[in-house]
Each structure stands twice: as structure tokens, then as C-alpha cells.
Amino acid sequence: MSSANIDSRDRSAVLTALEQSVFDVAVIGGGITGAGIARDAALRGLSVVLVEARDYASGTSSRSSKMIHGGLRYLAQGDVALVKEAASERQILRRIAPHLAQICPFLIPTTSLAMVTKLRAGLWTFEKLGNVPDDERHEVIGVKDLAAREPLMRTDKLNGAVIYPEFLTDDARLVLANIRAAQAAGAVVLNYAAAAGLTPDGLLVRSTSPGENLGAEVRAKLVVNAAGAWVDRVRALETGESDTRLSLSRGIHLVLDRAGLPVNATVLLRAADKRTIFAVPRGRFTYLGTTDVFHDTADYWPAPERSDVDYLLRATEAALDIAPLTDNDIVSLWSGVRPLIAQPGKKANEVSRKDEIWTSPSGMISIAGGKLSAYRAMAERVVDLVVERLGVTAKPCATADIPLPLDEAADDVASEARRAVIHEGAVTLEDYWVRRSGRAWFDDAAGLAVLAPATDVMGDLLGWDAAERTAQIAHCQTLEKDSRRVLADGSGETG
Known part of the structure; x- marks a missing residue:
């Protein structure tokens, strides 16, 4: 080996x-x-x-909603095979990489007994298809318990919620x-x-x-x-x-300070167009996502549109009892394109x-x-x-049983940057900032403060001269500024 x-x-x-x-x-x-x-x-x-x-x-x-979930919504579309596979695979990933499948309750607010009944039928099927353990089956709670669990929820039109466990990952x-x-x-x-x-x-x-x-x-x-x-x-x-x-669709996510948006579970919120979005707790942050609109080209950094940002902010305000959200509340945002099999005549979602x-x-x-x-x-x-x-004889597939490698612990920027180069194949500062550490999205002010110290370490390891170190930092700063160009101030300054 x-x-x-x-x-x-x-x-x-x-x-x-x-x-x-x-x-x-x-x-x-x-x-x-x-x-x-x-x-x-x-x-x-x-x-x-x-x-x-x-x-x-x-x-x-690296631009997903960072969830390993069974795709419950695809049951409503009659896609039982897709749900069965996804539901089973989430249990496999949990077995081979528990460090990359963190359990998190998903909470679906309900508006009527009929909705509860429909959800329970779907979840029962989902649990059977995915061999969900008995102690991880869904539960139904009333509006009083919902208010206790998620104090921000606007409950005037709700009769409670259905809760079931799913998994979050670092994609x-x-x-x-x-x-x-x-x-x-x-x-x-x-x-x-x-x-x-x-x-x-x-x-x-x-x-x-x-x-x-x-x-x-x-x-x-x-x-x-x-x-x-x-x-x-x-x-x-x-x-x-x-x-x-292929038919490409664009999805964006917004990251906010969790102190201002303190959800306890991954809360499913219904947008104005009846689509479901998520408010997801992650450490000191809560992220919102996602949009689903057709996108013309395969871009590594597809530019978010104003309508994307407003869609997520307004849906969140409608569902949660919070002060109006502004662009200054957005710590960072990411966008990406989904490669879907073209199906002319259908909406992206x-x-x-x-x-x-x-x-x-x-x-x-x-x-x-x-x-x-x-x-x-x-x-x-x-x-x-x-x-x-x-036409060869090969060993049987073993990926469902052999564990994935663990991550080495690193508790500071210098250690993270060194690990990124020596152990994780990082070639650029962007590799570290965005994908090895995730600081571009889950750190104060989009992690811009770590760029210089990380460059010191990576530059020594990769032989960057002074001009290259400056260029590496400038590239990341430009990426962050461009991602925020759609926001009201248009300056690229984080709020």
C-alpha cells in the first residue's frame, strides 16, 4: 500500500x-x-x-449544502430507487467515515394534521428503505415543544413539527x-x-x-x-x-453569525415558491441554502445574482421571528453549479x-x-x-467496508497550512483557504485574516518568492470581493 x-x-x-x-x-x-x-x-x-x-x-x-441525506423530497416525485440508494448510502458513509457524517436533527415545521400524516408516511418508507435504526426514527412534536426547541420559529400558522436525524459533512x-x-x-x-x-x-x-x-x-x-x-x-x-x-443549475449559500440566527437543528423553511430551503447550524455560524436556477455555463465561481440573495433572506425572515436581514449580516457566501441530466421543459428544481x-x-x-x-x-x-x-478478474468492491482515512488534528493556521501542503496536495493558497480549512466560508470576515500567516508557511514549503506570495493573497482577496459584488455595498468588504 x-x-x-x-x-x-x-x-x-x-x-x-x-x-x-x-x-x-x-x-x-x-x-x-x-x-x-x-x-x-x-x-x-x-x-x-x-x-x-x-x-x-x-x-x-465543495459547493454543496454539505449534507449526506436521503432525499426525502424525491419520494414525492415517485423516485423510490433514488431515495433507497441515498438512504442506504448515508448509513454506509456513517460506518466508514463517522468523522465525515455528523448526525444532526432535521426539523420540518407542519401546518396541519394532513401534512403530518403525509410526512410520516414518507418517513416510514424512507426509514424502511434506508434501514434506519429504531432509535433514529422520526418523531412528531406539538407546537409547544416546537417553540421550546426552536424559539425563533413563527408558530402562528403551525401545529408542530416532524423531526428526523440526517447527517452533515465537510464535502x-x-x-x-x-x-x-x-x-x-x-x-x-x-x-x-x-x-x-x-x-x-x-x-x-x-x-x-x-x-x-x-x-x-x-x-x-x-x-x-x-x-x-x-x-x-x-x-x-x-x-x-x-x-x-447536461443541464446546469446554480445554487448559492449565505453564511451568517449564529448569534444573530441561533437555530438548534437544521430547520427546513418553505420559500415563497413552495421550495424548501435550509437553515443549518455549524459552529459559530448558520448557513442558508440553497437556490436552484438554471445557469448557462460551467463556472468554477458562478456569480450570484441579487435575486438569489433576496430569495434566501426573505424566506428566512418569513419563517423566523428575527429582525430584517441585511447584506451586512452576511459573513460569506458561496456558489456553485450542479451538473444535472438535461430534461427539457422542466424547472431546475x-x-x-x-x-x-x-x-x-x-x-x-x-x-x-x-x-x-x-x-x-x-x-x-x-x-x-x-x-x-x-475483461479482467478483479477483487470485489470493498468501499462499503473499508474506513476512509481520518484527518490529522490541527488547531492553528500554521499547522493547517503545513498539513495542506505536505499531506493533502495543496498547490495554491486558495486550496488551503477554501477547501482544506473551509475558512473562506466558516471564519470571521471570511477568513481573510489567515491569508498572510498561511502564505508564510506555504510559501516556505512551495518555494514562493515575494511576488508570488503577494499574488496568492491577492487572488484570494479578489475571489472574496467578487463573491460579494452582488451585495448592496458592492465593495467586497465583509460585514
Whole structure:
């Protein structure tokens, strides 16, 4: 077994090594789906390489609502298979990575006995499908208990609530755990390495790390396209595969100080358009999400619109007895795009979250759609197909039983930054600030104060000169300013 520690400082050696092997499978995409596929394939004894154009989890997989949930709402759409898989997978993740599946009560306010009855029927089905333990079944509470549990709730139109346990996660760290596990099982993994073209024997890879003019020709028997929102772009590398199969939707989340929005459970709130949003407690903060509107392009940092922000703030004010929320209450915000399978004629929130697998004329396997909660099962299906296509005898899938690696403890910025480089493959300050530490979203003033001390540590490890250190900090400051450009003051200053 190789080490689970990823150190990306000697990237040229990794790229050189890529040209000296013939891999069973090359995975394009280092989000949760690609990471899960690489881990599964390597554990089955296949030789695996994974390349990611930017950083691991830099797309959709670090922009989710950070929940591992069973998708109860999909029961109403009749999608029992999707709910069964997601409900079962949440229990598996809890078993293999309890540090990445923190139990949290979900509270659904109810307005009538009929609503309670409908919810209980759905939850009973959900619990049966997901083998939910008896001591974690749902409960029904009256309006008096609701007011005691969540004092902020406006209860004048409510008759109580239904409560059931779900799980919260750190989505970026879940991806990293799978990437590290894949490497530990023998996979070669590399971020900032884009698939620049397909060849009869595999693919061409080029470095996207600034100032690094490196590339490699990777030989692989099969190529798997798990590029998320960029699946169509990778498919288009092959002649005749330029049609559009994805439909992208934009979701944003707002982070506020929990002292001003002190919810105790993840509270489901009904917006004006009847969609459900969440108010989620996380340490000293509460985050609100999410929107679901079509978005034209696969952007790493899709710009939030004013309507997105207002949608979340107004829905929260309507449901909770709080002072009017303003832009100055927003500590930070994040946005991302969801890669959904196109279903013309449907609204964004109506499009199925099912995944689909396609095989191109050249034999490249592409997977798109799906939910974070079901990533492991999606990966298992892909690797089953890979094994079948290769015609080899492989070990059985073991990803439901082998634990994911634990995170090392770090209680200060310097330790976090050092760990990010030496153990977690961080190449840029953004990698640390956004995805390794989460401070871009869950720290005072969006964590801008940690940029300089983190740069001191990372710069020493990665050999940054003074100009590069300044550029790294400026890049993160620009990202934060751009994310806040939609807010009233338009200055990029955090409130």
C-alpha cells in the first residue's frame, strides 16, 4: 500500500512517471465522483491514474449544502430507487467515515394534521428503505415543544413539527479522504493537471499550475470521464461527441453569525415558491441554502445574482421571528453549479438527480448527474462496468467496508497550512483557504485574516518568492470581493 499522504511538491516527477506506465483506467475529474471511482478501482486491484484540471473538489463537490441525506423530497416525485440508494448510502458513509457524517436533527415545521400524516408516511418508507435504526426514527412534536426547541420559529400558522436525524459533512474533506484513500490503494493522483486531448492509447495531460510548462502522454486501457459540470467539455474532446447532455443549475449559500440566527437543528423553511430551503447550524455560524436556477455555463465561481440573495433572506425572515436581514449580516457566501441530466421543459428544481452512464464510440465511459449522498454507489456501478469492459478478474468492491482515512488534528493556521501542503496536495493558497480549512466560508470576515500567516508557511514549503506570495493573497482577496459584488455595498468588504 502507498501512503495516504499527498504531497504535490514534486509534480514534474509524477508527470514523468505517468509516461512510464500503462494504466488499466484513467479517471478525468477529481470531484467526489472521480475520487470515489479511483478509490474503488484501486482497491479492486486495477492500476489507476486520476487527473484533475484544478484542485480536488474545486467544482461542485465543495459547493454543496454539505449534507449526506436521503432525499426525502424525491419520494414525492415517485423516485423510490433514488431515495433507497441515498438512504442506504448515508448509513454506509456513517460506518466508514463517522468523522465525515455528523448526525444532526432535521426539523420540518407542519401546518396541519394532513401534512403530518403525509410526512410520516414518507418517513416510514424512507426509514424502511434506508434501514434506519429504531432509535433514529422520526418523531412528531406539538407546537409547544416546537417553540421550546426552536424559539425563533413563527408558530402562528403551525401545529408542530416532524423531526428526523440526517447527517452533515465537510464535502471538500470527503473528496480529499477518497483521493487519499485512492492513493493509499495504489492510484496515482494529480491535481492541476488537465485532460488536453484523447489519444488511441489514452489521453494527453497538461499542467495548469501557473508557471509550470509540463505535460504527459498517459497510456490507459480505458478512460473514465467524471468531470462533473465539465463532462460535456471532456466528451467534446472526441470527434462527434459535441452534443449537450447536461443541464446546469446554480445554487448559492449565505453564511451568517449564529448569534444573530441561533437555530438548534437544521430547520427546513418553505420559500415563497413552495421550495424548501435550509437553515443549518455549524459552529459559530448558520448557513442558508440553497437556490436552484438554471445557469448557462460551467463556472468554477458562478456569480450570484441579487435575486438569489433576496430569495434566501426573505424566506428566512418569513419563517423566523428575527429582525430584517441585511447584506451586512452576511459573513460569506458561496456558489456553485450542479451538473444535472438535461430534461427539457422542466424547472431546475424538478430535474431528476439520477446519474447516467454513457459510452462514447471510442469507448470512453462518462458519468454525470447524481447526488453527493450516493457517490460511493455511483462509483461502484462505474467500476463494475470498467471491470467488465477490461475483461479482467478483479477483487470485489470493498468501499462499503473499508474506513476512509481520518484527518490529522490541527488547531492553528500554521499547522493547517503545513498539513495542506505536505499531506493533502495543496498547490495554491486558495486550496488551503477554501477547501482544506473551509475558512473562506466558516471564519470571521471570511477568513481573510489567515491569508498572510498561511502564505508564510506555504510559501516556505512551495518555494514562493515575494511576488508570488503577494499574488496568492491577492487572488484570494479578489475571489472574496467578487463573491460579494452582488451585495448592496458592492465593495467586497465583509460585514
